[in-house]
Amino acid sequence: MAGFTTSNNRIKVTQNVTSGGVTTEETVFDTNSDMPHIVGTTYLSNQTVDFSNMGQTQNYAGIDFCSSNTCIGNEWNFTFTPGFYTYETEYVYVPGEWNFSYDFFTSSYSRTYTPSQFFSRQVQVYVPSTYTRSYDTVFDACCVTDYFRYSVNSREVNNTTNIADVPEDEDGNPIDIDFIIVQATGSRSRNGKDPRFNQTYVSGVPPKTFSFQGSVLLEAAAVANGNSWMRRIMSVYVSNNKVKLNKKESVRSINNEGLDVGFPQIGSTRSTFNFNLKIFFGRFK
Amino acid sequence: MAITLNIQPTRFRASGSKLDSNRRYIRKVSSSADLKFVISRNMDVKNGGLRYVDPQGNNSDDNNYNGTFSGTAGVGIKVT
Numbered sequence: 001m002a003g004f005t006t007s008n009n010r011i012k013v014t015q016n017v018t019s020g021g022v023t024t025e026e027t028v029f030d031t032n033s034d035m036p037h038i039v040g041t042t043y044l045s046n047q048t049v050d051f052s053n054m055g056q057t058q059n060y061a062g063i064d065f066c067s068s069n070t071c072i073g074n075e076w077n078f079t080f081t082p083g084f085y086t087y088e089t090e091y092v093y094v095p096g097e098w099n100f101s102y103d104f105f106t107s108s109y110s111r112t113y114t115p116s117q118f119f120s121r122q123v124q125v126y127v128p129s130t131y132t133r134s135y136d137t138v139f140d141a142c143c144v145t146d147y148f149r150y151s152v153n154s155r156e157v158n159n160t161t162n163i164a165d166v167p168e169d170e171d172g173n174p175i176d177i178d179f180i181i182v183q184a185t186g187s188r189s190r191n192g193k194d195p196r197f198n199q200t201y202v203s204g205v206p207p208k209t210f211s212f213q214g215s216v217l218l219e220a221a222a223v224a225n226g227n228s229w230m231r232r233i234m235s236v237y238v239s240n241n242k243v244k245l246n247k248k249e250s251v252r253s254i255n256n257e258g259l260d261v262g263f264p265q266i267g268s269t270r271s272t273f274n275f276n277l278k279i280f281f282g283r284f285k
Numbered sequence: 286m287a288i289t290l291n292i293q294p295t296r297f298r299a300s301g302s303k304l305d306s307n308r309r310y311i312r313k314v315s316s317s318a319d320l321k322f323v324i325s326r327n328m329d330v331k332n333g334g335l336r337y338v339d340p341q342g343n344n345s346d347d348n349n350y351n352g353t354f355s356g357t358a359g360v361g362i363k364v365t
């Protein structure tokens with residue numbers, strides 16, 4: 001059983017629908033309802049979505065204490081010793097001697113003998129200051145050094161461009177669009193690599209034509225435990241009578257595992273996507 | 286030959302069957318929707334993480350997302 005009524009500028013079509021042994025009369029068309037429909041279509045070819053290379057920063061991580069004695073060098077050492085007073089032992093020898101004398105009254109000679117002497121005594125002396133230098137061997141000369149760890153710079157990229165106007169009505173006024181459906185064919189013309197590995201990001205873009213409403217995940221990367229540290233998405237939507245393409249990238253800083261070693265693929269992290277878009281503009285009324 | 290108007294006890298067709306009671310024309314409803322139409326952006330990224338707003342308007346975040354994006358729920362659509 002089908003029904004068709006027209007009254008007061010309204011067209012309504014009903015149909016009996018049987019489900020689970022129960023038949024009910026369902027409305028299949030009603031001009032009083034908001035029925036989605038397409039009011040226009042736009043083709044946009046070669047829409048480019050580009051994400052630039054990431055950067056990295058060298059961060060001080062500590063001192064590397066090496067004790068292998070395998071790295072031998074030389075260095076000058078300078079030593080200053082100030083002057084000072086001290087006491088020294090001085091040894092004195094006084095030889096023995098004869099003393100002669102003549103007595104005129106007695107007209108006689110006499111002599112005396114003073115024996116030799118040997119003794120020591122303490123005397124104060126000043127030792128002047130000295131300034132010496134030496135050229136010494138140094139072990140681990142190149143092992144005691146600072147070391148650094150590299151990290152990917154965090155960043156948030158948010159860029160929106162107008163890619164089309166919404167359709168116009170007969171009077172040339174923009175139609176108030178309720179929704180769009182985007183049919184896309186895309187490819188990645190530049191394959192960005194994970195900065196840690198010689199491995200491209202996994203692309204979220206299907207190899208065939210696909211449809212979406214809202215946003216699409218383009219690329220992602222995660223650390224070992226599965227937590228995401230990088231996401232790249234794009235969104236196509238209508239705002240202020242314009243079709244807008246928004247690209248967003250979010251990068252959370254991660255550290256490189258090795259010391260004193262930068263990310264080997266940091267210069268190859270740029271990705272470029274190219275899309276051909278067919279946009280269906282829809283309204284409910 | 287195209288059908289301009291055809292009315293039978295069990296079927297109604299008009300305008301070359303563009304309007305046909307055997308079809309299920311979808312329509313917007315405020316409740317009891319059979320599906321949702323996403324009408325705007327439904328993903329956001331921040332701090333290396335992702336927020337996905339499902340058609341019901343619920344947020345699904347991964348571990349690192351710390352943004353404030355609030356997407357809108359999809360519009361309810363009735364099929365029958």
